[in-house]
Amino acid sequence: MTENINTSTNEDNHDDVVDLAVSDIPSSAIASSSTIDSGNIEKVQGVIDSLASSYIEWALDDIKNIEEAYILLEQTPENYTENLQAVFKIAHDMKGQGGSFGFYSISEIGDYLCRFINAIESQPTANIIALIRLHIEAMRIILKEKIKDSQNDMVITVISILKNTLQQYVPDLINV
């Protein structure tokens, strides 16, 4: 699977480079008839799209879990570090999943929520906690209504409101 080689790379101008090797996938494993090509990729994307209904079910479970984490944050703001981390973890998962299943607005709102939480450095005020709630509600509505289209008027409005509100807390949001 590996072999030592002596060719030059751009890292080997330095004294501390002591060994070079190259890793290969076994050639016998892939050098046969076709299964992966650009045409098949379109087919794969179709299969992913067909998973959208399952995704909504999974994502609504995530909404339930993030709400539970949010309620803990609301009830015990003194434990904000731990509780924010729990909200962040689920928001981060939703951010990664949403666009992967075609729900790009969920990824965008999840990203905003992650960036907002990252910017919180002290015990959150009631306004900040309410803003977190707004993100969760926005994602819930999009999922309940099964709105996949990022150009949907309601989605555009919700994202615009979130973005404008967040800019005072996350100044670089407009650039991302």
Place this chain on the structure above:
Amino acid sequence: MTTHSEIIGNKSMIEYNLERLNFLIVDDNKHMRALLKTILYTVGGKSVHEASDGADALKELKVFPADIIICDWNMSPLDGIEFVKLVRTGKDSPNPFIPIIMLTGYAEMCQVLEARDAGVNEFLAKPISAHALHARIRSIIERPRPFIRTKTFFGPDRRRKQIDYKGVEKRKANLNMIPIPGSEPKVSQKDIDDLLE
């Protein structure tokens, strides 16, 4: 040993059969695992194992000779970065040379650099698509990176280009300039690819 560069020659459109490759998906989110598994099966993969975190994956690697690992960053108790470091430099690592694709929602340059310096071969920014995963697998097959061992690093060469650079090592010179996470704009998949060119 025949390299893939030799196998693929100058063909512009290469087609591969992935059914004899072993894939290991490492992600603590079962939905993402399901998505990745669906993509891999649909493009011809037959042997796809799963692990829910880095520690689970290390156990799996003892019994499953994976050819490609697809690994998420954000996992506990052992996250993606720690897992990659253990695969690359752990004393009992089953295969330090195994190609690793890191899935990341942390698309900021400082975090991409951290993952690269841990020893990942390829990055796949979330949200993922079949096309993007396909491109990363092709890149591993067609453009394998030579491995480098230094006092502070073991892993795939952090750039593919051959540059006859004689100056101060840029990574050392720029060490104090790396921004903290959350303080810089996100980077695109193209930015990530350009970093590795």
